[in-house]
Amino acid sequence: MSMPATTFSMRNAMRRRSANALLIVILPLFAGACAVGPDYKRPAAIVPASYKEAAGWTVAQPADAVDRGPWWSVYADPTLDALERQVDISNQTLKASEAAYRQALAVVQEGKSGYLPTLSLTPSAQLSKSASSGGGSGSKPHGQLAVEAQADWDLDVWGRIRRTVESDAANAQASAADLAVARLSAQATLAIDYFELRAADENKRLYDDTIAAYRRSLHIARNQYAAGIVAKSDVAQAETQLQQAEAQGIDLGVQRAALEHAIALLVGKAPADLSLAPAALATDVPVAPAGLPSTLLQRRPDIAEAERTMAAANAQIGVATAAFYPDITLSGAVGFGSAAFGNLFSASALAWSVGASVAETLFDGGLRQAQVASAQATYDQSVANYRQTVLASFQQVEDQLAALRILEQEASVQDAAVQSSRQAAQLALNEYKAGTIAYTTVVTAQAAELSSERSALTVRQNRLTASVALIEALGGGWTADKLPSREAVARS
Numbered sequence: 001m002s003m004p005a006t007t008f009s010m011r012n013a014m015r016r017r018s019a020n021a022l023l024i025v026i027l028p029l030f031a032g033a034c035a036v037g038p039d040y041k042r043p044a045a046i047v048p049a050s051y052k053e054a055a056g057w058t059v060a061q062p063a064d065a066v067d068r069g070p071w072w073s074v075y076a077d078p079t080l081d082a083l084e085r086q087v088d089i090s091n092q093t094l095k096a097s098e099a100a101y102r103q104a105l106a107v108v109q110e111g112k113s114g115y116l117p118t119l120s121l122t123p124s125a126q127l128s129k130s131a132s133s134g135g136g137s138g139s140k141p142h143g144q145l146a147v148e149a150q151a152d153w154d155l156d157v158w159g160r161i162r163r164t165v166e167s168d169a170a171n172a173q174a175s176a177a178d179l180a181v182a183r184l185s186a187q188a189t190l191a192i193d194y195f196e197l198r199a200a201d202e203n204k205r206l207y208d209d210t211i212a213a214y215r216r217s218l219h220i221a222r223n224q225y226a227a228g229i230v231a232k233s234d235v236a237q238a239e240t241q242l243q244q245a246e247a248q249g250i251d252l253g254v255q256r257a258a259l260e261h262a263i264a265l266l267v268g269k270a271p272a273d274l275s276l277a278p279a280a281l282a283t284d285v286p287v288a289p290a291g292l293p294s295t296l297l298q299r300r301p302d303i304a305e306a307e308r309t310m311a312a313a314n315a316q317i318g319v320a321t322a323a324f325y326p327d328i329t330l331s332g333a334v335g336f337g338s339a340a341f342g343n344l345f346s347a348s349a350l351a352w353s354v355g356a357s358v359a360e361t362l363f364d365g366g367l368r369q370a371q372v373a374s375a376q377a378t379y380d381q382s383v384a385n386y387r388q389t390v391l392a393s394f395q396q397v398e399d400q401l402a403a404l405r406i407l408e409q410e411a412s413v414q415d416a417a418v419q420s421s422r423q424a425a426q427l428a429l430n431e432y433k434a435g436t437i438a439y440t441t442v443v444t445a446q447a448a449e450l451s452s453e454r455s456a457l458t459v460r461q462n463r464l465t466a467s468v469a470l471i472e473a474l475g476g477g478w479t480a481d482k483l484p485s486r487e488a489v490a491r492s
Helices: 005-031 071-075 078-090 092-115 160-226 232-266 293-298 301-322 367-433 439-473 486-491
Strands: 118-128 142-155 327-338 350-359
Touching: 071 078, 071 160, 071 439, 078 092, 078 160, 078 232, 092 160, 092 486, 160 232, 160 301, 160 367, 160 439, 160 486, 232 439, 293 367, 301 367, 367 439
Parallel strands: none
Antiparallel strands: 118 142, 142 327, 327 350
16 A cells, blocks of 8 residues: 655655754764864974084095985995895895784774765565464464664764874874884894804904915925034924914804804895805995984984874873763664565655764773873873884984094004014014014914904904994984875775
């Protein structure tokens, strides 16, 4: 039977009045919507006007700026360049950090879903049969079909969802900065291991030259002994000195193999798949200009990570504060039900409902106060961690500036010591051949020469290591502009 026109118009009028009444309740809530809790402002940190250790010395040449390309290119080593470029592609630690960043982006999208209503659809079908009251046979089965759509919308009047998304976005930015920290750390570690490997190659070359010199000295001692000029003990000393040098030269292979294996791990390869031919250690020590301390806050990814973590913690105070306010939810449902499919979507089978609910916790035993206090304490902790990270970054720069300045001075003195020890060893050997001194003096002079040569090599290696450490301390050419913005994180 069709519905009378007057009845249908009355129902429509009732629906419009109900909808208008609901809008009257909702619109003021949106007009007065706010995000409770403190808005984020970056706290101040202790920043010196200049670097203490930068005074009184000039940057060694070449002084290429690190922002002209990959920072390791200042060392002009093709092998190092090829290895560094594999870090981003194959390093498993970076892959884990990159996956963590993608997870953080997904959490942001998860939080943003709270802005929109949740919709569900529930179709159902039921067939039932009951026994007849008077007869022996049962009644005929009858069925019921239904389709219902449900919508629920949690109104973010007090900004709980917005603060959650704000916190999630800041955490995603912190995760992006953590990825940059991991990348820079892997690159710097690779460069340091590479220079240590080359220092081991130089040490091996030094021992090979020393062993050759010791063999010549042994030949001289044997000739002197055969001529009856010296005792057998001189030959024994020369043999002992040669054998010790040979053993020490062989031992260098252990260190080199371990360094080669470490480099393989950093570039994501099995140790068996990477072999590096011996080569000389760099002689030039490029130093990145330190710039002003104030720029360091924008050049280090770990500072950016600490700052974004602080912003995320600040937003969580708002999330905890929002729990003190009522939770307002809109809900609506529309459905059709009929015993026959043909009549399922007819006007007479329609049923709908719309409403709003307000939920407010009246007593929780101090739970919400404790949650706000906990969020505030977490924020205070992140502020302290941020300021400590800033202070530690200045310390690292100052340490490497001092190391480079002092090692430069040490290198000059040590190079002079090498020249003196070489001359002393040669003079001692000549005097021994002339029969004016004992072989013990030759052994002592040659040992001093080897020690001076190794010390000079160690100083050069330490200068290169300090150079890498300074570039890392300055952020390796990274800037805060490379951190994805909150809008970019939300779009990802």
